[in-house]
Amino acid sequence: MSETTATPTRTTTTYRAALREAIREAMRADERVFLMGEDVGRYGGSFGVSRDLLAEFGPERIRDTPLSESVFVGAGIGAAIGGMRPIVEVMTVNFSLLALDQIVNGAAALPHMSGGQFSIPLVIRMTTGAGRQLAAQHSHSLEHWYAHVPGLKVLTPATIEDARGMLAPALADPNPVLIFEHGSLYNAEGELPDPPPAVPLDGAAVRRAGGDLTIVAWGGSLPKALAAAHTLAGEEIDAEVLDLRALRPLDTTAILASVARTHRAVVVDEAWRTGSFAAEISARVAEDAFYELDAPVERVCSREVPIPYAKHLEDAALPSAERIVAAARRTVGRGG
Amino acid sequence: MSASPQSEHALGLLRQLLRIRRFEEACVELYSATKIRGFLHLYIGQEAIAAGAMAALEPDDAVVATYREHGHALARGVPASAVMAEMFGRAEGCCRGRGGSMHLFDVSRRLYGGNAIVGGGLPIAVGLALADALQHRPRVTACFFGEGAVAEGEFHESLNLAALWRLPVLFLCENNRYAMGTALERSESETDLALKAASYELPAWPVDGMDVEAVEATVRRAAAMVRGGEGPVFVELRTYRFRAHSMYDPDLYRSKEEIARWRERDPLTTYPALLRERGWLGDDALAALKAEADREIADAIAFAEAGTQEPVADLERFVYAEELPS
Numbered sequence: 001m002s003e004t005t006a007t008p009t010r011t012t013t014t015y016r017a018a019l020r021e022a023i024r025e026a027m028r029a030d031e032r033v034f035l036m037g038e039d040v041g042r043y044g045g046s047f048g049v050s051r052d053l054l055a056e057f058g059p060e061r062i063r064d065t066p067l068s069e070s071v072f073v074g075a076g077i078g079a080a081i082g083g084m085r086p087i088v089e090v091m092t093v094n095f096s097l098l099a100l101d102q103i104v105n106g107a108a109a110l111p112h113m114s115g116g117q118f119s120i121p122l123v124i125r126m127t128t129g130a131g132r133q134l135a136a137q138h139s140h141s142l143e144h145w146y147a148h149v150p151g152l153k154v155l156t157p158a159t160i161e162d163a164r165g166m167l168a169p170a171l172a173d174p175n176p177v178l179i180f181e182h183g184s185l186y187n188a189e190g191e192l193p194d195p196p197p198a199v200p201l202d203g204a205a206v207r208r209a210g211g212d213l214t215i216v217a218w219g220g221s222l223p224k225a226l227a228a229a230h231t232l233a234g235e236e237i238d239a240e241v242l243d244l245r246a247l248r249p250l251d252t253t254a255i256l257a258s259v260a261r262t263h264r265a266v267v268v269d270e271a272w273r274t275g276s277f278a279a280e281i282s283a284r285v286a287e288d289a290f291y292e293l294d295a296p297v298e299r300v301c302s303r304e305v306p307i308p309y310a311k312h313l314e315d316a317a318l319p320s321a322e323r324i325v326a327a328a329r330r331t332v333g334r335g336g
Numbered sequence: 337m338s339a340s341p342q343s344e345h346a347l348g349l350l351r352q353l354l355r356i357r358r359f360e361e362a363c364v365e366l367y368s369a370t371k372i373r374g375f376l377h378l379y380i381g382q383e384a385i386a387a388g389a390m391a392a393l394e395p396d397d398a399v400v401a402t403y404r405e406h407g408h409a410l411a412r413g414v415p416a417s418a419v420m421a422e423m424f425g426r427a428e429g430c431c432r433g434r435g436g437s438m439h440l441f442d443v444s445r446r447l448y449g450g451n452a453i454v455g456g457g458l459p460i461a462v463g464l465a466l467a468d469a470l471q472h473r474p475r476v477t478a479c480f481f482g483e484g485a486v487a488e489g490e491f492h493e494s495l496n497l498a499a500l501w502r503l504p505v506l507f508l509c510e511n512n513r514y515a516m517g518t519a520l521e522r523s524e525s526e527t528d529l530a531l532k533a534a535s536y537e538l539p540a541w542p543v544d545g546m547d548v549e550a551v552e553a554t555v556r557r558a559a560a561m562v563r564g565g566e567g568p569v570f571v572e573l574r575t576y577r578f579r580a581h582s583m584y585d586p587d588l589y590r591s592k593e594e595i596a597r598w599r600e601r602d603p604l605t606t607y608p609a610l611l612r613e614r615g616w617l618g619d620d621a622l623a624a625l626k627a628e629a630d631r632e633i634a635d636a637i638a639f640a641e642a643g644t645q646e647p648v649a650d651l652e653r654f655v656y657a658e659e660l661p662s
Binding site for chain 2: 034065066068070071072073074075078079080081082083084086101102105106110111112114115116117118119120121150151174175
């Protein structure tokens with residue numbers, strides 16, 4: 001007897017194409033959605049995310065801006081207040097510092113300052129992170145600066161499914177949402193169900209279950225954490241990999257639940273260790289899961305240096321699977 | 337004296353000047369009495385601008401202002417009671433005590449603050465105008481800022497983008513000559529602000545900001561151009577603040593003679609005199625208008641005094657929106 005089981009269609013795609021399809025879908029679904037930023041139109045996006053969208057949606061909705069981060073981010077705030085659903089693309093998190101006032105003093109503060117008279121349904125996308133030999137002004141990981149600020153939401157899609165799925169709920173959210181796309185992920189290939197599944201905006205996800213220790217990661221550090229877990233499995237160390245997915249709101253419950261199972265934690269953060277988000281996670285574990293811990297929390301962060309150009313120096317500055325493995329070994333008492 | 341639409345309108349402008357002045361004089365006393373705290377930036381001397389400009393705007397136009405915005409809020413129609421309660425930090429304040437003097441918002445009147453980052457309001461005004469342009473609404477976004485903002489990058493980014501995209505923004509630069517204590521000529525290589533603005537290819541001209549009728553006429557003309565789809569317009573309103581920058585400012589950077597010279601042009605003196613000359617205002621009518629302003633502000637103070645405190649349990653309310661705006 002032949003059996004025809006309905007299997008969902010799966011398509012091979014990239015992180016970049018998944019982001020693009022999410023924008024396309026949002027713009028088809030809602031006339032109020034538009035994209036603006038530097039070179040999002042004719043150039044096709046500095047990282048190619050918005051390629052071909054100009055042809056479909058035209059220059060009113062795919063808006064090339066001057067190199068004026070402060071005004072085009074602020075214009076996104078004003079347009080959101082005025083009833084639109086803007087997606088603002090900032091080329092990199094380093095460049096977003098030119099719009100820091102608009103994001104922190106504006107988007108995050110105005111609704112509260114006004115006593116809740118209005119909200120700012122704005123999405124700001126930007127690249128973060130190193131690994132492409134772009135040196136110190138294109139490579140930093142500063143998403144935790146924004147995660148510090150009440151009033152903002154901070155998303156860090158690490159998988160193709162999240163790259164495809166996070167934009168729709170971000171646009172439906174009445175608050176300013178920042179989406180950090182790690183530059184090393186754009187070319188990542190993978191499969192997506194067709195149609196793609198809806199994903200929640202927040203809530204961490206266990207990407208690999210394990211019982212011996214918890215590796216906490218997000219964004220571009222997730223592939224490194226998974227690679228480390230694979231290596232550790234060969235040494236009969238069973239690591240759980242927790243992908244935070246969002247830094248604000250932070251799913252503390254998931255972190256504590258995982259640590260309660262494994263009793264050990266390694267936090268991977270591509271930012272510098274001093275004042276890092278890894279420090280925040282370590283503190284929460286210390287505050288709320290102190291008696292669950294069988295070993296000190298380990299942090300694997302970038303070395304305290306502006307990210308250098310030369311490949312061997314850049315590699316030495318960043319968290320690597322090897323450094324995560326070494327930290328994991330220490331937490332289980334197999335370190336040197 | 338016979339009333340005409342012209343004289344009635346002029347008396348309306350005078351009424352605004354009087355109530356804004358009275359409101360702020362009361363604020364000085366209330367600050368000394370520690371009823372109002374934080375920073376308090378007085379608009380005294382500049383009232384002709386808010387009074388004249390608001391008279392020329394439509395109800396569905398948007399207004400973006402600065403931290404020196406009591407006059408703008410009052411002239412825009414925010415009740416003095418709601419503004420005063422905000423100054424007192426009361427739950428009945430227009431921002432439920434979360435904004436204070438520097439952050440007065442009233443979305444029902446399309447007043448979007450109250451921005452205390454110099455230049456910070458300009459990009460937001462550009463965005464409000466962009467939303468109107470994309471939705472084909474014939475509205476104007478009036479963006480008030482001081483001449484100090486001209487030194488900020490936002491000024492240049494915003495004028496450029498608004499002109500490039502022909503957005504309906506009316507840039508209203510209140511040049512009171514001092515950015516805190518720094519005189520314009522000590523901070524700008526080019527002090528002709530209209531000339532500077534015009535380099536972004538938008539119409540720009542100066543007007544006497546001490547003349548309430550001139551302000552109204554020029555803002556009316558500029559707003560009509562903006563509303564007509566001609567793109568942004570820049571107006572420099574030349575004015576002077578009679579009081580110090582804030583309650584902490586000892587006012588060491590300008591001479592008493594200079595202040596006295598400008599006080600001779602006080603709109604609260606010159607405008608009633610002009611209306612008398614025209615035969616539109618007599619002693620009794622002026623006294624009645626002053627009494628009306630006194631009463632309104634006394635009522636506002638009583639309202640604020642009787643106000644309640646926002647519960648501390650609601651401290652974190654409004655950090656995130658409670659519902660999606662339609």
